[in-house]
Amino acid sequence: MAQDLSPDELDDLEAEEGDEKAPFRRYLTRLGAERMHRELIRLLNEARPKVTAEVSAAAAQGDRSENAEYIYGKKRLREIDRRIRFLQRRLDTATIVTPSEQSDRARVYFGATVTLEDEDGARTTYQIVGSDEIDAAGGRISVESPIGRALLRKGIGDTVEVRRPRGEIELTVVDIRYD
Structure with a gap:
């Protein structure tokens, strides 16, 4: 089973949540x-x-x-x-x-567990999951969330800017795991 999302599959992620007929x-x-x-x-x-x-x-x-x-x-x-x-x-x-079957472990794809460091040096770990699996307290965020989208295809050392309700934040990818 191919674990990397193709560009077409990533485009599919952008279809509206409630639109049952969307591909x-x-x-x-x-x-x-x-x-x-x-x-x-x-x-x-x-x-x-x-x-x-x-x-x-x-x-x-x-x-x-x-x-x-x-x-x-x-x-x-x-x-x-x-x-x-x-x-x-x-x-x-x-x-x-199945995240453990991911072939390209140097980049962030669906299922990855990513450790991020913010501008203040605080570290947070998230697993990138589907919208039906979200559990912010448990460290699982949606691939469709602003952070999830920003992290896709990023590697260790890459920095992303994420716009959130409290303002923009800069996050650096510190570690990527596929457990």
Whole structure:
């Protein structure tokens, strides 16, 4: 599996998030896909059957129009079904990338773990992931974020300027890993 994003694939990253018809490839790391798959299995095997049983029990109590348990249960069931469809669609259409299989380890590509140093000498480490895997507190940022886009194809020692709400910041790539 080719791990480097071609120019066409990078252009695909710029398609709008909500545009389902855009020729947009979604990338997920293997770990991100596994997390989403575990959530899907949990929803299908645990959450949905539990809520379905609760709705059935509430429906058996009689008048459904004033039965708060029934109304809330049906709403929760719709939310679960919506999330199941979302996860299935994302997993079916995503391109799974295994960062450890990256051939060009001298540059930043999707899945890379990058250590950056700012102008003040403070170091921060981020993994470049897909939009469905974002966890800022866990150090995972989207490839579509301003920092993620700025870092693509950069090497150790390269400096990038990133515009953020608090103003521009200059970041230098200190280390690139593909774990």
